[in-house]
Amino acid sequence: MAKPISIYQLEGGPNQFFSPFCWAAKFAVAHKGFAIENIRWKFREADKIAFSNQGLVPVIVDGNKDGKWVNDSWAIAKYLEKTYPHRPSLFGEAAVLFVQKWFQTGGPLDVLDKILVLDEFNALTPDLQPWFRETREPMFGCTLEEYSVGEAGVPDFRKALEPMRQLLAEYPYLGGKDSPSYADDFVAGFFMMAYALSPVKLLEKDDVIHAWRERMMAAYGGIGKTAIGYPESL
């Protein structure tokens, strides 16, 4: 029978366990079906977790693996998934849909649309332009020209990409270490939209997202690279 896994977790005040990272680790251990042994740890009790060569909780100690310890909630999640792959998985496909929701809902797309709207209008054949204006302007509640921010929107767009930037600082793809996922395909689609429509430089060359876009345009036999667009925008 599996032994319990111990968790050093923050007791912030008497009987107050409010650290979200300790809770995440605790949920993850329970998620994998292990009993939990709670070990109370108060702020600044460095000695108590000195064995882990660092000063923060959560730290788990796995009685099933000769007392192996792991610190940091995400490292704990990855350890549990790798060590106990046949127990309920900590990873799930819906997170790929979440990336899409993030991009489109109050996120980067809000400003990207405003950067590109007049380019899109101008790309249309003249017979379609009145229809585009008549259908979009009521949605925007203003004229296309009022809605447009053009290049001035680029700093806000870059800022809105921050969660993706932080992820790509750790992984080459939104899909992980080795290959893209549909989350990559989806977000790359919007960069293809920009490439097709506009000479505006959306990304700085030293941005990890810039290198990711290169990889995505070269992926799958380079179908992105062969598209017609504005190379000067890259």
Add this chain to the structure above:
Amino acid sequence: MAKPISIYQLEGGPNQFFSPFCWAAKFAVAHKGFAIENIRWKFREADKIAFSNQGLVPVIVDGNKDGKWVNDSWAIAKYLEKTYPHRPSLFGEAAVLFVQKWFQTGGPLDVLDKILVLDEFNALTPDLQPWFRETREPMFGCTLEEYSVGEAGVPDFRKALEPMRQLLAEYPYLGGKDSPSYADDFVAGFFMMAYALSPVKLLEKDDVIHAWRERMMAAYGGIGKTAIGYPESL
């Protein structure tokens, strides 16, 4: 040998293929290793895709499955993953880390911290309070009292959760249809923090996130429900 998959994709202007959703579908088909047959579709060409009983592209037609068609980029991704599970996966674990980055980086946590900071301060034993103030105030660039927004931050917090709300309108968990993932565990940890610290009602009862929080507090034998906190906050 596999036959190509056809894609009806938007030709927005002459030779201009800028629809991000068509690009996402195109990347996804290439991702699965199929050759692509491009079929040009112009705005308002309803007749050309009338077979799909709707008026938007992308639509794919799969020559390997008796010409089965699928419309909508996310439905196409799910169809490809389900139909061709042994080809490179469209889903990847890093998206679970993305949910964490989203929550913490310019997202819901920014405001949640400001709602809870004084509750956290007050939860500490008196010996730790000066240390908390001395370490946090330089990070915030102001006093704890100036940083705090308390209950007034709740509308912004709810708004920042919008991508998660949209996801949970389609799936019971961030992890998908049947069970939580570590993305659920992680975000639930922050709701446990709030539960432990504050009577503030973060969520309205008719919010899908409210029902999700119930499910997460009851998950894994109910370890969340047994925690000491403010039941009136739920």
